[in-house]
Amino acid sequence: MNGLIHSEYPRETADYTHAGEASADIKRQLRQLGVSANVMRRVAVASYEVELNLVIHSEGGVLTLDVFPDRVVLVSKDRGPGIPDVEMAMREGYSTANEEARALGFGAGMGLPNMKRNADGFEITSQVGVGTEIRMMFMLQ
Amino acid sequence: MENRYHSVRLDVSRCRGCTNCLKRCPTEAIRIRDGRANIIDEKCIDCGECIRICSYHAKVAVVDAMETIKRFKYAVALPAPTLYGQFRGLKQPELVLEALKQIGFDDVFEVARGADVVTKAIREKMKTGDIPMPLISSACPAVVRLIQVRFPSLLPNVVDIRQPMEVAASMARREFCLKRGCAPEEVGCFFITPCPAKMTAIRRPIAQEKSELDGAVSVMEIYGLLLPHIKKMQADPDFHLATRYGISWAVSDGESNAVCPEDSLSVDGIPNVIRVLEEVENGKLKDLRYLEGNACVGGCVGGPLTFENNYVAKNTIQTMAHSMPRRHPDEDVPSSCLNKYPVRNDRRIEPNNAMQLDSNIIVAMQKIQRIHELMERLPGYDCGSCGSPTCETFAEDIVNGRCREMDCIHLMKQEIQRMAQEMVTLAQMKRE
Ligand SMILES: Nc1ncnc2c1ncn2[C@@H]1O[C@H](COP(=O)(O)OP(=O)(O)OP(=O)(O)O)[C@@H](O)[C@H]1O
Ligand code: SF4
Ligand SMILES: [Mg+2]
Numbered sequence: 141m142n143g144l145i146h147s148e149y150p151r152e153t154a155d156y157t158h159a160g161e162a163s164a165d166i167k168r169q170l171r172q173l174g175v176s177a178n179v180m181r182r183v184a185v186a187s188y189e190v191e192l193n194l195v196i197h198s199e200g201g202v203l204t205l206d207v208f209p210d211r212v213v214l215v216s217k218d219r220g221p222g223i224p225d226v227e228m229a230m231r232e233g234y235s236t237a238n239e240e241a242r243a244l245g246f247g248a249g250m251g252l253p254n255m256k257r258n259a260d261g262f263e264i265t266s267q268v269g270v271g272t273e274i275r276m277m278f279m280l281q
Numbered sequence: 282m283e284n285r286y287h288s289v290r291l292d293v294s295r296c297r298g299c300t301n302c303l304k305r306c307p308t309e310a311i312r313i314r315d316g317r318a319n320i321i322d323e324k325c326i327d328c329g330e331c332i333r334i335c336s337y338h339a340k341v342a343v344v345d346a347m348e349t350i351k352r353f354k355y356a357v358a359l360p361a362p363t364l365y366g367q368f369r370g371l372k373q374p375e376l377v378l379e380a381l382k383q384i385g386f387d388d389v390f391e392v393a394r395g396a397d398v399v400t401k402a403i404r405e406k407m408k409t410g411d412i413p414m415p416l417i418s419s420a421c422p423a424v425v426r427l428i429q430v431r432f433p434s435l436l437p438n439v440v441d442i443r444q445p446m447e448v449a450a451s452m453a454r455r456e457f458c459l460k461r462g463c464a465p466e467e468v469g470c471f472f473i474t475p476c477p478a479k480m481t482a483i484r485r486p487i488a489q490e491k492s493e494l495d496g497a498v499s500v501m502e503i504y505g506l507l508l509p510h511i512k513k514m515q516a517d518p519d520f521h522l523a524t525r526y527g528i529s530w531a532v533s534d535g536e537s538n539a540v541c542p543e544d545s546l547s548v549d550g551i552p553n554v555i556r557v558l559e560e561v562e563n564g565k566l567k568d569l570r571y572l573e574g575n576a577c578v579g580g581c582v583g584g585p586l587t588f589e590n591n592y593v594a595k596n597t598i599q600t601m602a603h604s605m606p607r608r609h610p611d612e613d614v615p616s617s618c619l620n621k622y623p624v625r626n627d628r629r630i631e632p633n634n635a636m637q638l639d640s641n642i643i644v645a646m647q648k649i650q651r652i653h654e655l656m657e658r659l660p661g662y663d664c665g666s667c668g669s670p671t672c673e674t675f676a677e678d679i680v681n682g683r684c685r686e687m688d689c690i691h692l693m694k695q696e697i698q699r700m701a702q703e704m705v706t707l708a709q710m711k712r713e
Contacts, residue, residue: 144646147653163563171431172677173645174637181434181562188563209643245565254564280642 143206143213145169150202151194156244159195162203163188166214173207179278182258183212186276189251190216196241198272211260212278222268230256230264286484288342288477289327291318295339300665302331302340307551308430308635312678313668323635326426327481328551328576329585342477342586345496347506350385353469353495355461357453358386359446360473360503362393362523362531363581365601366594367504368511372601374528380510381473381503388457392472393523395449396530397610400539402442402624404611407541407570413438415546415561415569418536420444422482423576424554425630429487432558433632438572441626443489445530446472446479450493451622472497475584478576488626499586524613525602532595533573533580535602539610541571549575549583638681648680655679660691 147169149162166187170180187203194201194216201218223229230252237247256262261277298316310324311331318331318339331340350356358381365374378389399420406412417438419425428435450470457468474480474497483492529535537545546569548557554574560566577583582598583591639645655676662672667688669675678684687693 144643145649145653160559160563164559167562168636169649171433171636172638172649173642174634174640175642177434177436177632184434184562185564188565207646209646 141206143208145205145207147205148202149191149204150200151191151198152200153195153198154240155195159192160188162191166205169205169207170212175212175280179212179280183214183278186255186258186278187214189255190214190274190276192246193251194218196237196246201271210280212280214259214274214276214278216272216274218271218273220269220271222270223264223266223272224268226264226266284485285322286481287320287322287325287327288344288480288484289320289325289329289332290341290343291320292339292341293317295337297337297339299336300670301334301336303665303668303670305330305334306670307427307555309670309674311670312683313665314684321635323633324430326423326430327476327478328423328427329477330551330576332477332585342480342499344474344477344480344499344502344586345471347385347498347502349496350469350471350498354467355387355457355463356385356469356471357388357390357457358471358473358503359390359392359395359449359453359494361446361475361479361500361581362391362396362528362598363475363584363587363594364473364500364503365528366531366582366598367500367587367589368507369589369593369597370600371597372604374523374601376511376514377507379514380507383510383514384503384506386471388453388460390449390453390456390470391523391527392446392449393527393530395445395447395452396527396536396539397524397614398448398452398618398622398624399442399445400526400536400610401614401616402448402619403440403540405619406440406442414567415572416440416541417561418540418571418573419488419626420530420536420573421478421575421577421581422487423476423478423551424574425487426478426633427551427554427576428558429630429633430635431555432562433634435558435562436630436632438561439630441488441629442624443626444479444482445527446483447486447489447493448622448624452618454493455622469495471495473500473503474498475500475581475587476577477585488628488630490627493623500584501586501588504588524608524610525605526610528598528605529602531581531598533575533578535580535598537571537573540573544569545571545573547573547575547580549580550578551576638677648677651680652676655686658692659689662691664691666690 198218199220206213233249235247235249259276263275266272308324310321526539533549534547537547579591582594638648659672
């Protein structure tokens with residue numbers, strides 16, 4: 141179900157030039173809505189991490205923002221490669237980031253744990269060869 | 282109207298309605314309406330970017346003129362350390378301090394001494410453990426106001442210690458009254474300011490009930506008045522008391538180097554400050570302990586009300602600082618100082634919700650929907666002809682009822698083409 145506000149941000153593999161723009165636009169919209177500093181801070185972290193995972197790890201995908209009167213929903217859906225062991229990927233410090241990503245300061249293995257910590261609701265499903273889907277929810281009040 | 286006071290103003294008679302300032306404003310606070318620039322009070326952070334870019338000198342900073350010091354029985358000058366940097370090759374700050382007395386001030390108190398006390402206060406605070414990472418400097422009021430408008434979620438990170446000029450003014454007034462046996466209200470404390478942001482911070486403090494200062498005269502004006510005196514002067518060497526660290530607050534890096542030499546970062550120039558604040562907000566700079574942000578390139582030596590080239594001024598300050606003893610404010614400032622004078626803010630820094638489209642979130646959502654619809658039809662040239670800085674802000678202005686679709690010359694052109702097409706069709710119909 142689409143929210144009252146619905147925005148889509150397609151991201152391509154290793155496209156670092158545009159990385160961070162989705163999260164910046166999401167923050168701008170939330171500022172226009174006047175959401176609290178606390179929600180702002182948590183969405184900022186989670187949206188940035190999930191956006192960068194699309195750029196760094198996926199074969200391309202889309203991040204979508206839906207805002208409902210009572211909540212913000214972020215969904216990231218990609219075309220692969222999928223995560224073989226999700227439980228392992230969720231652990232702090234686990235990372236398969238390549239040289240290029242590491243040189244840019246990514247690859248601490250903190251993205252997924254940070255998303256989970258900051259969101260009020262977090263679901264991840266992944267299938268190798270198909271793709272990964274992450275849904276996050278943030279209550280507005 | 283004190284609560285809407287801004288030092289940065291428009292001189293309408295000089296404005297040609299060009300789009301230079303429109304494009305440069307970091308908070309999208311400028312619009313061109315009826316051929317003239319307009320500053321949206323709620324969004325303006327007094328950074329002075331528009332003053333720098335305007336070729337017609339239509340953007341001005343209102344500060345106090347030198348005569349205003351006569352309103353007080355006594356006047357004390359509080360020079361920002363940036364003032365020293367205006368005099369190429371200056372070795373001794375004493376010369377400047379002495380010269381300030383020659384041009385009409387009864388006494389002088391270095392703001393760099395205030396910076397020393399603030400350095401110590403922040404360092405003490407950082408020892409207490411439970412503090413946000415990174416702690417963000419509160420010294421540049423333009424940056425603090427930028428955070429209020431664009432990064433409200435980072436407000437808890439802004440250090441709750443007063444700016445050096447405020448602490449210096451408390452000290453100056455007390456010292457002067459003791460020395461001369463006069464009443465505090467007889468003394469006017471005047472900051473020698475590099476920028477409009479500080480002027481605004483005096484008239485409309487961000488986190489204090491009332492400023493300790495009574496006004497501000499620009500570095501530019503004072504520089505002109507001092508110049509003839511400074512050349513033929515002999516200075517009393519005991520007169521100057523700030524440390525090299527305090528003086529270095531005038532240049533980018535100076536503050537972080539004094540407060541937290543390790544795990545700190547200093548950024549200068551508004552666009553760079555914005556980039557780094559984005560990263561902090563995204564949680565990417567978690568290991569950082571201290572962040573110094575200066576709106577001006579090079580730090581306060583790059584302020585819009587300075588005279589000397591900021592690179593030269595930086596060099597003058599650094600050379601001077603290097604020739605001074607290595608005393609750190611930790612040893613130099615007595616701990617009693619932190620209790621004797623007010624160093625903490627009086628109140629919390631509140632977010633500025635100037636970007637909010639409506640106080641009712643549902644209405645705000647509907648407005649965003651309309652913005653999205655409009656964005657589909659706008660060309661995305663960000664040309665500024667409509668008077669708004671970007672197509673997106675133009676869409677925002679439409680939903681807020683501040684302008685109409687036909688203010689966009691591209692939508693207008695499409696509309697005219699459509700009408701022309703209709704006429705052609707009509708004309709052809711008649712002929713048949
Ligand atoms: N969209 C995705 N597609 C495929 N694999 C993914 C995806 N997102 C995460 N992963 C896998 O999960 C691991 C952990 O992700 P996480 O975001 O926690 O850390 P990271 O991206 O490696 O490092 P950091 O986020 O700290 O920069 C990644 O290294 C990668 O192997
Ligand atoms: S950097 Fe210094 S001079 Fe520039 S706006 Fe900030 S306080 Fe003023
Ligand atoms: Mg990651």
